[in-house]
Amino acid sequence: MNHLKHISKAMSDINDSYIQEAEEFYSGNSKLFGRKGKAAAAIFLGACLLAGGIGVALYSAGGHPLGSWFGGEIPSLDTFTIKAYAHGTDKELTAAGAVMDTGSVTDQGEQKGHPLFFYLAGKQIKSVRFSCEKQLLSFRDWTESREEYGLVRNFTIPYGEREEDYDYLTIGWEPEGILEALKDGTTIAALPEELREDRIVMEITFADGKTAVKMIQISLLDDGSFFAIFDDYSIQEGDAFVRRADGASIEEQARQALRQKQKEEEAKQQKEPAVLLDPAAEEAARAYYAETVLEVVSMEVTSSGEEMVVFSVCVTKEGILQDPNRSITVERRDGGWEVTAEGY
Amino acid sequence: MEDGQILELFYARSEQAIAELDKKYGRVCHKIANQILNNAQDAEECVNDAYLGAWNAIPPQRPDYLPGYLYRIVRNLSIAKYHSNTAAKRNSSYDVALEELADCILGGASVEEEIAEKELTKLLNQFLGTLNKEGRILFVRRYWYADSIGELAKRFRSSNNVISVRLFRLRRELKKFLQKEGYLI
Structure with a gap:
């Protein structure tokens, strides 16, 4: 407690100029401390x-x-x-x-x-x-x-x-x-x-x-x-x-x-014509798996464009369902579709 | 009324001096006392005692800066009352501010436990002189006026968090300063 008194008293006796300065100050600048x-x-x-x-x-x-x-006598x-x-x-x-x-x-x-x-x-x-x-x-x-x-x-x-x-x-x-x-x-x-x-x-x-x-x-x-x-x-x-x-x-x-912003995004998406999926793209993907030990259970388009389609593929291996789904990318090449990437 | 006129009333031994003092500075006096004591009745008592103290001291004294002179009396009386109160009654903004400062100053071992208060005051004045204006004002508002973080945030137009961080840095700077000056090791 003596220490506290000591500090308190020492602080009490700081220069008048600092007390005056602090008394009269009211910030006119909202960015005093560069706040974010x-x-x-x-x-x-x-x-x-x-x-x-x-x-x-x-x-x-x-x-x-x-x-x-809300109680007592309100004047x-x-x-x-x-x-x-x-x-x-x-x-x-x-x-x-x-x-x-x-x-x-x-x-x-x-x-x-x-x-x-x-x-x-x-x-x-x-x-x-x-x-x-x-x-x-x-x-x-x-x-x-x-x-x-x-x-x-x-x-x-x-x-x-x-x-x-x-x-x-x-x-x-x-x-x-x-x-x-x-x-x-x-x-x-x-x-x-x-x-x-x-x-x-x-x-x-x-x-x-x-x-x-x-x-x-x-x-x-x-x-x-x-x-x-x-x-x-x-x-x-x-x-x-x-x-x-x-x-x-x-x-x-x-x-x-x-x-x-969300409305604009939705409107933008609605305005963009859906690209019709070329069945040949899916066929190319299925053909790829047909050459492997993986058997396709289902395929979902995750991204599609005129030149490239990406599928999420649920497969089994030796009868066991593989998790997670695999991903396969097919790209249009020379008038047909060619697998350019496959994996997780 | 100008401070000079109030002092003239003191010198003329006119009781109007106290009324004018209260009218002009009463609000801040009560705030200072209440920040320390957290008790309106005790604060009122200290402010009245401070007015009496000023009445007894002026003349012969003629303070250059009347509000600072008065606030210092209020603060000293309030602190004296604060220390005489039971620990259970202490839950003021001043408690928190004082503990913050004590943690900083007493955080290291004092080389000279019995160092005079005047020496520490001198160091505090030197330290304040090293700060920029905003830092200095923030430090004095917190540790002299015992303003709460919320009040400081309002005064400095900043957030509570920014004020807390800024105060933390100031205390850290003070600690470094006291170490450099040989007060702390």
Whole structure:
């Protein structure tokens, strides 16, 4: 135990500069350790590089003790106060708005940092549906227990009873449309106003079935920084973007891609005309065995083409069935079929 | 409120200083204490004691880096409480982090068992100076702040596995460093 105390104390007294450096650090680079990712993760990471940060927190107002998950006394919705913070800097985002100092874009369409990258924290959240009006969103679950999303506009995330994990669920806002327009030669100041504005609507469902709607309104400023307002919201009839269907998760996209590939393979195989087997090919193979001690029981084509056929042949030797099957290859030579390979 | 203004409140003996300190740094203080103690009540006690410690020490002290100063008090108080608690109560993130470090540092026989803590601190500072920024931050977050692997994965935007492997390599580098410096044989 003395050793542990010794190490613990020694570690306690390291330089302030290291403590400060570690305190203020929050990675802006998703490839810090050169990790080898799954394709799905790579898609998301690409998206993350375009993301920025706001942290959104839900707190119980007035410090009322909250009931246990799905049990105890669950407070009514109006007992919740919602707060928002810039992720990484913990700068509070309010209805008055704040300039996000975590990232910006340039006139050349380059993105620096992460203008909007946020998470929700709070009490008794069952699920949150995110809808982005114009740009794209991504979602990463650092607890690796939920499906993730990359560059989609709508998705629903189950939150659940582990409130301590909520801030591990990060949502990135991806201003793809803005960047594309800037890369096409437009300057920030010349961008159409509608492209410089975006909204993220969050439909929050609590464990008791009650709901709340919040919105982050994002505006691109002339200097390339972003101004974000976080406030209550009431979904309007004209908010078609909220009614769009959820996008596919990265995992689902991968599954869809796999299914599509399989379908294409099947279609390709169906389109390829079956090569009619020349009976002479089988005759040549049988003739070969007729010259040996092996007696053919059955033959199956394993591969066939106009110039070559391969059979799997079940044979007996002195009445004893041979296992495994033998393989024989016949090739078209001088208008007939000739055995070119035989064996296992 | 800026740190300088908070310090002015301390110097003016205004109790608002504690309120501002808690408002600005309370969250991290509680996290540090809780990571070590794994007990909200004990953590709360340590944080309050740390505020009192800061109140008694400032003035005359005027820390250059106020949060580091405060966090260090919280950490030291929490560790003291941690060691005074029964073994059965120890199941915090700090336990795991400390054991990892102990395995590394005590993995070889210590040439000088009674080597001063200051000497080990000096070596740790030197070692940290040899690391790149990310490695250094990862090491400090794990073994000073006692962050869990999951928290580090989030902070570094990496997977738990990558973080674990990276920490393993850092400990191995530390061991080599301590061997090279004659602390371990």
